[in-house]
Amino acid sequence: MEFEFYYYGIFLLTGLVAGFIDAIAGGGGIITIPVLLASGMPPHIALATNKLQGTFGSGMASINFIRKGFISWSEVMIGVLYTFIGAALGTYAILLMDATILAKIIPAMLVGIFIYTLLSPKMGENDRHAYLGNHLFFLVFGIGLGFYDGFFGPGTGTFWTIALVSLLGLNLKKATAQTKVMNFTSNIVSLVVFLWSGNVLFAVGLLMGFGQIVGAYIGSNMVIKKEVKFIRTFFLIMVGLTLLKLIYSSYFA
Template identity: 35%
Template sequence: MELLLVSLASLVAGFVDAIVGGGGLILVPALFAVFPTTHPATLFGVNKSASIWGTAAATLQFARRVQMPWAALLPAVGLCFAGSMLGAWTVTEISPDFLRRVLPLVLLAVLAYTVVKKELGRHHAPRFTGRSEAVAASVLGVVIGFYDGFFGPGTGSFFVFLFVRWLGYDFLHASASAKLLNTASNFAALLLFAWTGHVWWHYALVMALANVAGSLLGTRLALKHGSGFVRQVFMVVVTLLILKTGYDAYLR
């Protein structure tokens, strides 16, 4: 029964994550609810071992249909991986608790900006080209990668928002690019969790298959309906993230 419940959660998480990020909002609470006495590091390890396959599958699907700026993204992938590793190491030295109270406010600002700027992310008009685009993507990759390794909630949504706001992508191209970098940060975290024995591989395999299935469906919808659809899902996911992180920070 436990495997069935977390696999269903992984399916839904893969669906949401493929469109705009935020799958951890679904899968992580489900893991904590089903396995309340398990060490958190193990549950995070199981989450990463399932979600990385969904993000990788989404990246491949997007890459077939969306023109990806590989020259800018590939250097960013390496720095995102390094940033996530550094963040994961840092969290062993410094508590991330101070971020819990700040995060809902940051997400609220992101949501408000997106709502007010109605044309934000509707048109693909990159602000940088060549080396400048690679530098901008790399800065984004290392900073958000570090955040993912150090704390994590909302990583996919931050990637999407910054690709839209800073690099000038539309929501569809931003989501595609975010999936590639999120795969790198997930892989770095998974390596650390696996190295320390915090992955249940017998659960991870079934959950990964479910996550990929959800991811393929979500990617198909995003490609079919375009940036406007992705923008709407983005606002819904960020709203839910605000409620979840706000509850964790101020009410729990």
């Protein structure tokens, strides 16, 4: 596909902002997918290209959290396994769907995620009692959220963080770190499937991936060093604006 020159600047900036937000609060895909679709990409290509660029951001954030000691491999390996399985199944499922159906479903799903994020309660900062055992938790959420990330994606990081805090009792920083490892797992699995299907736009994905690396590095360092209460408001404003554009393009243009 060919794009006007200014679109490449938009792609780069979108990757940077999404990488920054995703490293802190999750949900970077809820920004990148509307932008990719608004550029005129068919849904399958937009989702596939999003996985390429998102892999860079989740990979950089994961590396940064690992280097700073926020990841315990004994705690996350079972989650990586189940997320791998779920993401492979979800990505295969999306390839079987008709693109015109996807074009109508995606905006509706994004609206649901936006409303959920808007109304979701504030998450705690301290470790709490776990309501589920580690293996059962990752069996349910690894396969479930892995499938969702492979099938669609936006909001997965937010859902992971909420689940890890609410049901495993992790503090916010540790939950965010583990979320990035799970995101990277489902992203790389989905990317391999999409590469096999030939739906990835490399020029756009790699350009956005560069922005993701920069944004994720800055964002993950902010998680480690300080509180970022402003990010929820910033996140919702960005999502709301892109959703309005996408809904108008999909249903009224």
